[in-house]
Amino acid sequence: MKLYNTLTGQEDEFVPTDGKTVKMYVCGVTPYSSTHVGHALSYVIFDMLRRYLEHIGYQVKHVQNFTDVDDKIILRAGTEGISEDTLVQRYIDDFFSTMDALNIKRADSYPRATQEIPGIIETIKGLVDKGYAYPAGGGVYFRVNKSEEYGKLSHRTLEGMIAGARIQIDEDKEHPMDFTLWKGAKPGEPSWESPWGPGRPGWHIECTSMSLDQLGDPLDIHGGGQDLVFPHHENEIAQSEAFTGRAPFARYWVHNGLLNLGEDKMSKSLGNLVSAEEALARFTPDTLRLYFLSSHYRSPLNYSDEGAAASEHGMERFYHSLRPSDNTGEALDASAYDARFHTAMDNDLNTPQAIAALFDLAREINRSQEAGRNVNAAQDTLRSLGGVLGLTFQERNINGQNMLLAQPFIQLLLDTRAELRQAKQFELADKIRDGLVDQGIILEDTPQGTEWQHQPRP
Numbered sequence: 001m002k003l004y005n006t007l008t009g010q011e012d013e014f015v016p017t018d019g020k021t022v023k024m025y026v027c028g029v030t031p032y033s034s035t036h037v038g039h040a041l042s043y044v045i046f047d048m049l050r051r052y053l054e055h056i057g058y059q060v061k062h063v064q065n066f067t068d069v070d071d072k073i074i075l076r077a078g079t080e081g082i083s084e085d086t087l088v089q090r091y092i093d094d095f096f097s098t099m100d101a102l103n104i105k106r107a108d109s110y111p112r113a114t115q116e117i118p119g120i121i122e123t124i125k126g127l128v129d130k131g132y133a134y135p136a137g138g139g140v141y142f143r144v145n146k147s148e149e150y151g152k153l154s155h156r157t158l159e160g161m162i163a164g165a166r167i168q169i170d171e172d173k174e175h176p177m178d179f180t181l182w183k184g185a186k187p188g189e190p191s192w193e194s195p196w197g198p199g200r201p202g203w204h205i206e207c208t209s210m211s212l213d214q215l216g217d218p219l220d221i222h223g224g225g226q227d228l229v230f231p232h233h234e235n236e237i238a239q240s241e242a243f244t245g246r247a248p249f250a251r252y253w254v255h256n257g258l259l260n261l262g263e264d265k266m267s268k269s270l271g272n273l274v275s276a277e278e279a280l281a282r283f284t285p286d287t288l289r290l291y292f293l294s295s296h297y298r299s300p301l302n303y304s305d306e307g308a309a310a311s312e313h314g315m316e317r318f319y320h321s322l323r324p325s326d327n328t329g330e331a332l333d334a335s336a337y338d339a340r341f342h343t344a345m346d347n348d349l350n351t352p353q354a355i356a357a358l359f360d361l362a363r364e365i366n367r368s369q370e371a372g373r374n375v376n377a378a379q380d381t382l383r384s385l386g387g388v389l390g391l392t393f394q395e396r397n398i399n400g401q402n403m404l405l406a407q408p409f410i411q412l413l414l415d416t417r418a419e420l421r422q423a424k425q426f427e428l429a430d431k432i433r434d435g436l437v438d439q440g441i442i443l444e445d446t447p448q449g450t451e452w453q454h455q456p457r458p
């Protein structure tokens with residue numbers, strides 16, 4: 001399997017260190033506001049990667065953190081007049097309910113910065129002892145000049161970084177690109193005792209300390225959005241490799257493209273957020289996953305309701321091809337589609353091509369179904385490969401009913417309606433049609449009979 005590695009700037013053959021267990025660390029959220037569609041996209045992508053690795057026989061040990069102490073958390077808790085803990089717990093709950101709704105497998109562990117302070121302090125101490133960090137003004141800073149390979153992930157030089165950065169004058173720092181490992185406490189902020197006085201950890205050191213502690217180096221995969229490459233992941237590498245004295249800290253750096261709303265990058269500062277809850281109220285989890293994975297994971301995705309609605313129609317095509325069948329003719333062999341799916345996924349997780357193979361399989365199933373062939377095994381293949389992408393094939397609930405379960409009853413109503421029309425009992429026939437329309441079932445009378453489809457309701 002080939003996987004694009006930001007560190008090497010190319011697609012590398014993926015082989016975990018011990019040949020069977022994949023140690024995967026994915027940067028988590030700062031829980032200070034509702035989970036948005038950008039988070040949903042990113043974690044669906046890493047869930048797809050995990051499911052595929054498991055599908056091809058690896059065991060995945062997946063760790064994802066919560067940055068649960070941060071300026072934004074402190075600010076928001078203050079605005080709302082609640083404790084940081086209350087705020088954080090609210091949005092961690094919101095995060096898990098969104099992840100569960102999207103059928104994203106839970107990580108093996110979710111370390112929280114505030115619960116790992118002693119380990120983080122130990123890591124900072126180690127860096128100070130080795131001369132990679134220095135205390136100043138109540139805080140501790142990382143000394144970028146001592147890190148010879150600083151910039152190797154983002155492929156930038158220190159000079160280039162300075163030119164591109166908004167440098168804040170900070171008299172405590174030796175070099176403008178030095179970054180904070182420990183922040184001295186301000187009055188009223190949550191803080192912990194440390195050898196450098198009361199304070200709290202910086203963001204980057206949390207991930208270094210928790211990933212080394214929970215997984216050990218080298219990590220096989222370190223993941224996150226492309227917006228984390230610099231400075232967050234660059235700094236993680238510098239800290240981790242300085243601390244352990246070993247490289248690489250992580251072997252494959254996997255970054256997903258970001259979600260755009262219209263022309264603008266989706267970010268909280270722009271205020272153009274669509275909450276994941278909002279998206280899930282409009283579309284099924286399967287529809288959203290199919291939509292997200294219809295683009296390659298490294299490309300940006302321009303999120304729109306129209307795009308998601310197109311994927312909803314795509315899901316209808318899958319449901320249609322999975323309808324129960326008791327044909328006894330020659331069995332349809334799906335192995336060619338199975339092979340196409342794997343070839344696509346092995347090629348840096350090319351989900352658009354993998355999904356195209358599944359649509360072609362669905363079409364073949366429909367054709368074979370009409371020809372009286374046995375499609376049961378082919379349907380199982382479609383279900384299982386869809387499952388690798390995290391699709392459940394659970395249709396949208398109509399008033400609590402599952403669409404797949406509803407299909408025979410819809411057909412019964414259509415047959416009854418046809419008989420009523422033949423008997424010229426049009427009033428009763430129309431009542432059935434109107435009742436179905438109310439449930440989102442649109443009928444179309446054709447010379448071959450009545451066709452129906454489930455109309456996505458925005």
Ligand code: ZN
Pocket residue numbers: 026027028207232
């Ligand atoms: Zn991180």
